[in-house]
Amino acid sequence: MSKKKIIVFSLIIIFLASFVWLDFVFLENNSETFAKELKEAGETSDFVIIFNSGGFGTVKPELAYDLKPIIDDLKGEVEGMNYKVAVVPYYRTKETIIGRIGYLKEMFLSFPSESKDLAKRIKDFVEENPGDKVLMAGLSNGAAFVNETMEDLQGINNVFAIEMGTPFWSTKNPAENILILDNKGRDSLSIGDKGQLMLSLLQSPFKWIASRIEGRKISFSEAMVAPGHQYSWLEVEEEVVSFLESKVLSD
Helix, strand or coil: CCHHHHHHHHHHHHHHHHHHHHHHHHHHHHHHHHHHHHHHHHHHCCEEEEEECCCCCCCCHHHCCCCHHHHHHHHHHHHCCCCCEEEEECCCCCCCHHHHHHHHHHHHCCCHHHHHHHHHHHHHHHHHCCCCEEEEEEECHHHHHHHHHHHCCCCCCCEEEEEECCCCCCCCCCCCCEEEECCCCCCHHHHCCHHHHHHHHHHHHHHHHHHHHCCCCCCHHHHCCCCCCCCCHHHHHHHHHHHHHHHHCCC
């Protein structure tokens, strides 16, 4: 067997092993852990925010500097409306090579296994806690995941979602219990402004190099952030509060 064939064969084995690991090892363990944390949250609160970070969905909430500030303010807003609020993260893979490769299958196929898993856990939770409300909040790729999960939760009145910066290739679900945010049309990744996205991609290496020269040392992923794809509470507060008042808290 030639060296080229060995490399190709090895890559196929790695990819297949990664997909099997995600579906039959990670998903089962992660699902059980999440269900336990969700149950514990229901014992101390009547409003649960499910935290879905961007990227590969591996970042702990305290380290998600792009989403955590928004969730903190969202939590405070809901608490101001006399709810006891808990925040529970849902992780989509592990921060490893195998974890990232395995996740690619889920991402490219619109999260067929993980969205059904999360939807099932939420259904079980609301059946056991009919008086509680669940709000899924996701950013970027996390928003796309939330969108797919909500497809399996249609008709459940006490489950809602806030999707920030859903990528343009993900089909958006304009349901009444979903708030879709795109920075008022300024998010080039969400609206699919291919000109801005291409320009941003071409500029990213220079941004990365410049940050090192200036001593800021941003990551390459930060340098690649699409124009308008950064969200803040100040920008989304009005839409989020209006959504909470009219859809979530009016019941």
